[in-house]
Amino acid sequence: MIDLLRRIGLWGRGAVVAIPYLWLLLFFLVPFLIVFGISLSEAMLAQPPYAPLIDWLVDEDAGTTKLQVLLNLSNYLRLGGDDLYILAYLNSVKIALVTTVCCLLLGYPMAYAIARAEPSKRGPLMMLVILPFWTSFLIRIYAWIGILKANGVVDNLLQWTGLTTEPFELLYSDWAVYIGMTYCYLPFMVLPLYATLEKLDPTLLEAAADLGCRPWKAFLTVTLPLSLPGIIAGSLLVFIPSVGEFVTPELLGGPDTLMIGRVLWNEFFANRDWPVASAVAIALLLFLVVPIMVFQHVQGRQTEAGR
Amino acid sequence: MKQMGKLAWALWFGYAFLYVPIALLIFYSFNESRLVTVWGGFSTKWYAELLQNDQLLGAAWLSLKVAAMSATASVVLGTVAGLALARFGRFRGRTLFGGMITAPLVMPEVITGLSLLLLFVALEQAIGWPDGRGMTTITIAHTTFTMAYVAVIIQSRLVSLDESLEEAAMDLGARPAKVFFVITLPIIAPAIVSGWLLAFTLSLDDVVVASFVSGPGSTTLPMVIFSSVKFGISPQINALATLMMVVVATGIFIASLVMARQERQKTRDEQMAVQGG
Numbered sequence: 001m002i003d004l005l006r007r008i009g010l011w012g013r014g015a016v017v018a019i020p021y022l023w024l025l026l027f028f029l030v031p032f033l034i035v036f037g038i039s040l041s042e043a044m045l046a047q048p049p050y051a052p053l054i055d056w057l058v059d060e061d062a063g064t065t066k067l068q069v070l071l072n073l074s075n076y077l078r079l080g081g082d083d084l085y086i087l088a089y090l091n092s093v094k095i096a097l098v099t100t101v102c103c104l105l106l107g108y109p110m111a112y113a114i115a116r117a118e119p120s121k122r123g124p125l126m127m128l129v130i131l132p133f134w135t136s137f138l139i140r141i142y143a144w145i146g147i148l149k150a151n152g153v154v155d156n157l158l159q160w161t162g163l164t165t166e167p168f169e170l171l172y173s174d175w176a177v178y179i180g181m182t183y184c185y186l187p188f189m190v191l192p193l194y195a196t197l198e199k200l201d202p203t204l205l206e207a208a209a210d211l212g213c214r215p216w217k218a219f220l221t222v223t224l225p226l227s228l229p230g231i232i233a234g235s236l237l238v239f240i241p242s243v244g245e246f247v248t249p250e251l252l253g254g255p256d257t258l259m260i261g262r263v264l265w266n267e268f269f270a271n272r273d274w275p276v277a278s279a280v281a282i283a284l285l286l287f288l289v290v291p292i293m294v295f296q297h298v299q300g301r302q303t304e305a306g307r
Numbered sequence: 308m309k310q311m312g313k314l315a316w317a318l319w320f321g322y323a324f325l326y327v328p329i330a331l332l333i334f335y336s337f338n339e340s341r342l343v344t345v346w347g348g349f350s351t352k353w354y355a356e357l358l359q360n361d362q363l364l365g366a367a368w369l370s371l372k373v374a375a376m377s378a379t380a381s382v383v384l385g386t387v388a389g390l391a392l393a394r395f396g397r398f399r400g401r402t403l404f405g406g407m408i409t410a411p412l413v414m415p416e417v418i419t420g421l422s423l424l425l426l427f428v429a430l431e432q433a434i435g436w437p438d439g440r441g442m443t444t445i446t447i448a449h450t451t452f453t454m455a456y457v458a459v460i461i462q463s464r465l466v467s468l469d470e471s472l473e474e475a476a477m478d479l480g481a482r483p484a485k486v487f488f489v490i491t492l493p494i495i496a497p498a499i500v501s502g503w504l505l506a507f508t509l510s511l512d513d514v515v516v517a518s519f520v521s522g523p524g525s526t527t528l529p530m531v532i533f534s535s536v537k538f539g540i541s542p543q544i545n546a547l548a549t550l551m552m553v554v555v556a557t558g559i560f561i562a563s564l565v566m567a568r569q570e571r572q573k574t575r576d577e578q579m580a581v582q583g584g
Contacts, residue, residue, distance in 0.1 A: 013395055013483075020454065021400070024407040027451040031422035034429050048428045063383040106324070107336050109317035116314065125318075132325050132361060134555050136512045138536070139548040143328035145540050146335060163407050187327065237413060244415020246515055251536060261417045265500070266419060268519075279424070281418045296409050 032285070039278035040071045050274050075279035080238070085263065086281070092260040095177060095249070096242035102182040103189040104231065105239050111193035111230075112223075115200070126194060133187040139253050144180050145171060147251070149171060178250040181242055189234040196230030197223075236295040240288055260284055310473070336545035343540045353546040363531055363547070370511055370528040372443060377449035378506035384450065384505075385457025390487070392458065393465035408544055411455040420519030423448045427520060440522035449513060450519045453506035460505070464498035465491075497566045504562060508555065 018070040042051040054228035057066040079085045114125045132140065147153040158164045170176050200223065210220040246261035253259070260280065336354075340347025358365065388408055391398070411419065427444050439444050444450055470495070476486045492499075514529035521527065532544060 013391075015403070016387055017395065017398065020384045020391070020458075021404055022403070023384055023451070023454075025386075027426065027447060028407050028411065028421065032427040034425045035418075035422045037426055046327070087536070106317075106321055109314055110321040113318040114314070114316040128322060131330065131559070134508050134559060135329065136529070138512065138514055138532055139332070139551065140328065142532070142536050142544060142548065143332040146344050146545075147328060147331065147537070149344075151342070151541070156310040156344065157433050163359070183328070185326065186321070190321075196443065230508060240413040241415055244417050245531070246415075251533075255471050261415060264421065266418045274425070278423060281421050284415065288413075292410060292413060295413055296406060298404065299409050 002230050004206055007228055020145045027116050037279055039075055040073065041275050042072050042074070043241045043275045048274065049272055064194055072275075073249070074285070075275050078276065079279055079283055084258070085260075085283075088258045088260045088263045089283070091258045092243045092245075095174065095257075095259060096239050098178050099181040099185060100189075100235050100239045102178060104235060105235065106182065107186055107189035107193055108231075111190045111197050113192075114194055115197035122198070126190075129187050129190045129194075137248065141180050141183055141248055144176065144183065144252060148176050148179070160168070171252060171256075172254040172257075174253065177249050177257055180248045180252045181245060184248065185238040185242065188237040192237065193227065200226055211307045220247040222255045229301070233295070233298045236291055236298070237271040240291050240295065243288060244284055308312065309541040311343055312525070322348050332545055332551070333549045336541060336542065336549045338545075340508045341542060343491060343542050343545060353542040354550070355548070357546050360543070366526050366531045368527045369442065373445050373449060373527065374507045374510040377446045377453060377510045379507045380446070380450040381454035381457050382503045385454040386461050386495075386499060388454065388458040389461025389465060390491075393462045394470075407571060408458045411452045411475050412459065414452070416513070416515035418517075420448070420516040422529055423451070433446050436465055440520055441525040444520045445517050445527065446520070448516050449506075451511040452516065453509050455501035456509065457499075461495060464495050468494060497569065500562060500566070504558065522541065 014251065037053055038050055041053050043049060044051050051070065051072075053067045053070060055070070057068050059066065114122055114129075117125055143151075148169070148171040149155070150167040150171070152169075152171070154170060155164075155168045158168055170179075203225075204222050205218055208222050209215070213221070243266075244261045245259060245267055249257045249259045249262055250265075264277050264280045264284070265278060267273050321486060335343050337349050337351065337352035338346055339352070389402075392401075392405060392408065395401075423444075424440075427440060430436060430440065473486050473490055474491050477483070481489065512529060514527075514533045517527045519531075520531055521530065532547070535541060
């Protein structure tokens with residue numbers, strides 16, 4: 001019996017992998033297939049609110065049963081035909097790109113400074129970067145509402161110094177979304193950057209200096225190219241979730257801060273149009289497939305390198 | 308050295324950016340005035356009001372239960388998954404497995420939430436389970452996306468670990484299961500603890516996925532906060548946020564203290580072993 005189980009890989013190691021494997025298949029992969037299926041269905045007033053894709057038609061007279069499969073592309077045509085969706089996708093990419101660049105500009109010097117600090121100080125300095133990540137994302141976004149709103153901290157400060165006399169509100173604008181998202185995703189950028197910069201051999205820079213290379217040029221020709229894997233990993237770790245972000249634009253953005261995560265949410269919760277929400281999700285996923293694959297490739301290579 | 312000076316400035320600016328908002332949030336939670344950002348004197352009345360808010364306390368209790376259960380489940384599943392990725396070499400379906408482990412790390416939450424909800428609805432239609440949505444569905448959803456984080460932590464810990472200890476045990480005749488429980492598990496215990504803490508925090512933090520897969524009567528704490536924050540800021544939320552941060556900080560502090568002590572114990576044991584041999 002054990003021999004048979006072993007042969008089909010359900011004993012020992014096989015059984016060990018099978019548990020998380022089946023879990024992920026059922027709760028991660030199958031759901032995507034269902035989303036894809038429902039994106040091809042038609043919305044209707046029912047519970048659940050979509051038409052079944054596959055139906056058995058029973059013909060009483062002829063005594064036959066027919067299998068009917070209804071596929072409906074109108075949800076996708078609607079995405080392509082309506083400016084709202086296209087604008088939302090473009091705007092999401094724009095906001096995610098700006099966020100990624102801000103995180104990189106702010107995070108790279110931080111990661112570099114920590115990697116160049118004394119070895120005993122690196123751990124605590126890194127801990128200070130990670131610590132905010134442990135406090136609630138929602139609460140960190142909430143903190144910015146009090147800072148950016150009219151009569152908030154920034155406004156009060158500007159009025160007190162006399163720089164403005166009018167109430168000044170940054171909240172409910174794209175700027176607030178950039179600040180909030182950079183704030184929340186910064187640790188994701190610093191972490192992989194630090195991991196690559198820390199491993200960098202400092203003698204390479206000494207060699208460059210000995211050969212008469214200026215520090216700035218040594219940075220551009222030695223450090224920057226060698227830290228590229230960290231830059232790519234960090235950028236993807238920020239960019240991919242940013243594109244589908246919902247909470248930050250909902251709380252900090254204005255009504256015209258269009259992002260695809262918000263569109264999906266509204267189609268689902270406000271309009272109860274599950275098929276269109278599914279089509280939005282599939283289109284977003286197709287758009288993210290390439291970045292996700294690149295991320296997995298980089299991630300896999302980094303774990304291999306740890307060996 | 309001059310360049311290091313500029314770098315230090317960049318570092319301190321980064322830390323200020325990260326911590327000033329949190330400090331302000333805590334500061335204003337002790338504000339007497341209902342207008343959160345206009346100072347009206349010191350007061351702890353918002354904390355007292357918080358303890359009388361039954362809706363909030365109920366939601367907090369539900370969130371803690373969900374977080375504890377899903378963190379435990381995801382540590383078990385994630386440890387096994389990390390072990391498989393780090394130690395089992397190439398097995399059939401490894402590429403798909405690795406992909407399914409890392410994808411949830413970056414998957415936008417709205418997609419995860421929508422897809423899991425549609426799965427639960429389809430399952431309920433097909434086999435009658437889960438019967439309605441609530442604590443069970445939220446726990447399953449949270450386990451699914453947090454186990455990815457645990458798996459990555461365990462995998463990177465195992466990859467950096469010397470395999471010779473496990474091989475030695477195997478050479479001395481220990482069965483694989485025994486090797487895992489006697490050798491591997493104690494060594495990766497700190498990684499498992501941080502994995503559990505991370506899964507717990509992520510679950511306690513999630514509003515998007517929970518909103519999709521929760522049912523009537525099962526509102527988690529982040530969902531309550533989210534809906535009240537949409538109508539503007541309130542001093543009660545500041546007080547709640549402060550309390551949550553105190554709890555998290557205490558948890559991390561204790562965990563790091565315990566781990567540091569274990570680390571010291573380990574070095575001492577190693578030195579003793581070297582001297583004894």
